[in-house]
Amino acid sequence: MNVSASRFGKQRTIDQSIDFASAGPGTPGGTFLRQFWQPVHLSATLKAGTAKPITIMGEKFTLYRGETGTAHVVGYRCAHRSTQLSTGWVRGDNIQCMYHGWTFDGGGRCVARPGERIFGPVDNVGVPAYPTREHLGLVYAYFGPGDAPAFPPFPDFGPEGVVENFAHDFPCNWFQTYENQIDEVHIAFVHSFSGSHQALGRELKLPDTNAYETPYGMVRETRSGDGPMRSTLYLLPNTMRIIIPTFNGLNHIGGWRDSFLTLVPTEDESHILFMTQHAKVSAGERPKWQEAWDAFNARIAASPTPRAVARDVLDGKYTINDVLDHPLLLVIEDAVAQQGQGEIVDRSLERLGRTDVGIVNMRRVFEPELRAIAEGRPTLNWVYSGEPAVRGF
Ligand code: FES
Ligand SMILES: [Fe+2]
Numbered sequence: 379m380n381v382s383a384s385r386f387g388k389q390r391t392i393d394q395s396i397d398f399a400s401a402g403p404g405t406p407g408g409t410f411l412r413q414f415w416q417p418v419h420l421s422a423t424l425k426a427g428t429a430k431p432i433t434i435m436g437e438k439f440t441l442y443r444g445e446t447g448t449a450h451v452v453g454y455r456c457a458h459r460s461t462q463l464s465t466g467w468v469r470g471d472n473i474q475c476m477y478h479g480w481t482f483d484g485g486g487r488c489v490a491r492p493g494e495r496i497f498g499p500v501d502n503v504g505v506p507a508y509p510t511r512e513h514l515g516l517v518y519a520y521f522g523p524g525d526a527p528a529f530p531p532f533p534d535f536g537p538e539g540v541v542e543n544f545a546h547d548f549p550c551n552w553f554q555t556y557e558n559q560i561d562e563v564h565i566a567f568v569h570s571f572s573g574s575h576q577a578l579g580r581e582l583k584l585p586d587t588n589a590y591e592t593p594y595g596m597v598r599e600t601r602s603g604d605g606p607m608r609s610t611l612y613l614l615p616n617t618m619r620i621i622i623p624t625f626n627g628l629n630h631i632g633g634w635r636d637s638f639l640t641l642v643p644t645e646d647e648s649h650i651l652f653m654t655q656h657a658k659v660s661a662g663e664r665p666k667w668q669e670a671w672d673a674f675n676a677r678i679a680a681s682p683t684p685r686a687v688a689r690d691v692l693d694g695k696y697t698i699n700d701v702l703d704h705p706l707l708l709v710i711e712d713a714v715a716q717q718g719q720g721e722i723v724d725r726s727l728e729r730l731g732r733t734d735v736g737i738v739n740m741r742r743v744f745e746p747e748l749r750a751i752a753e754g755r756p757t758l759n760w761v762y763s764g765e766p767a768v769r770g771f
Contacts (some may be wrong), residue, residue: 396745398553399722401643402436406748410615410757411435412522415531416642417652419517420545424449429473431464433644434521439508440464441517444471449512450484451519453505457488463505484510514638514654515543532617532638532762535656539632540667542624544653546709549685551722552616552641552649558716559618559639560736562587562600568715571698572707574623589736593761596743598736609767612740614747614760616641621766624655625708628674631667632657636766647721677705688713
């Protein structure tokens with residue numbers, strides 16, 4: 379395998395004191411992630427008039443969708459005596475606490491205190507509220523200071539086609555899944571069970587890889603033999619855009635998917651992989667796609683979750699070869715590898731090789747940003763641009 383690492387300067391070791399894993403409030407990583415809109419939920423599974431608790435980057439919040447259809451993220455606890463707001467009722471576009479009926483609007487302002495006979499906005503009484511928007515099937519929120527950055531965080535897809543969304547939760551740190559997404563070599567091994575490497579035209583032939591810094595983060599280019607280049611975008615801090623053959627059962631309609639994947643930490647030991655993918659399904663193919671999509675989701679609902687299967691495989695109860703018919707085999711393969719590294723991988727134990735160039739380069743992009751935050755300096759202005767590409771798409 380040939381590997382080059384242009385634009386990243388001389389080889390040097392990564393500072394082992396750099397903390398890539400922590401995402402809680404006040405940590406450099408958490409501060410960095412909070413500078414960007416983050417997906418927090420699938421739009422389709424947040425029904426109008428319902429509320430639920432969510433945990434994002436080590437903090438708890440209340441997510442609800444008003445009866446008007448508008449999604450809101452507000453604080454986790456009621457401003458009165460702190461019970462959990464998500465257990466209350468959605469009233470119009472407001473949420474009412476189940477304990478004594480205090481009611482808050484989507485901006486967090488208290489608009490009713492029934493026991494006090496106070497109806498209407500109450501100054502200086504409220505819960506925190508966070509800008510909340512929806513884009514391409516995901517609910518996004520902004521948890522950082524000051525004004526939220528421009529929305530949407532990523533452009534829309536082309537006009538023809540459908541958008542498919544997934545959310546998979548992993549019981550391990552987000553950054554190790556991010557590193558896995560940079561690691562092109564894993565495809566030939568981890569995904570040999572599902573055979574997705576064959577869809578990439580690889581068999582077990584390893585690709586040549588190049589990775590370099592861009593105005594949005596990093597691009598990784600891979601080439602198998604004399605084939606065309608496959609380029610994948612890494613949009614700082616926690617999103618990638620990639621063109622992929624999708625899961626079994628769907629890839630026969632709509633071709634390869636142009637996909638955004640964002641990894642959102644829940645706790646430091648867990649994260650959710652949000653996936654938004656565009657399938658080029660024509661109007662005529664739409665009924666066939668809908669049928670396949672519904673059947674696929676029904677199979678997922680009837681199957682154990684990838685994280686549970688991965689846990690059983692890691693505990694030696696069975697092997698991946700025993701679950702080859704699972705609809706999310708691709709996710710299971712990755713989950714086994716990442717959960718197998720432990721909840722938070724100990725990077726001081728690793729022995730990196732030339733094929734890890736993309737991972738090393740991404741750490742080199744992150745390192746100065748985390749250092750800047752730790753030292754109170756501003757980070758760079760990462761600007762989205764560019765398009766991914768691959769043969770066969
Ligand atoms: S704790 Fe919410 S109204 Fe009393
Ligand atoms: Fe993978």
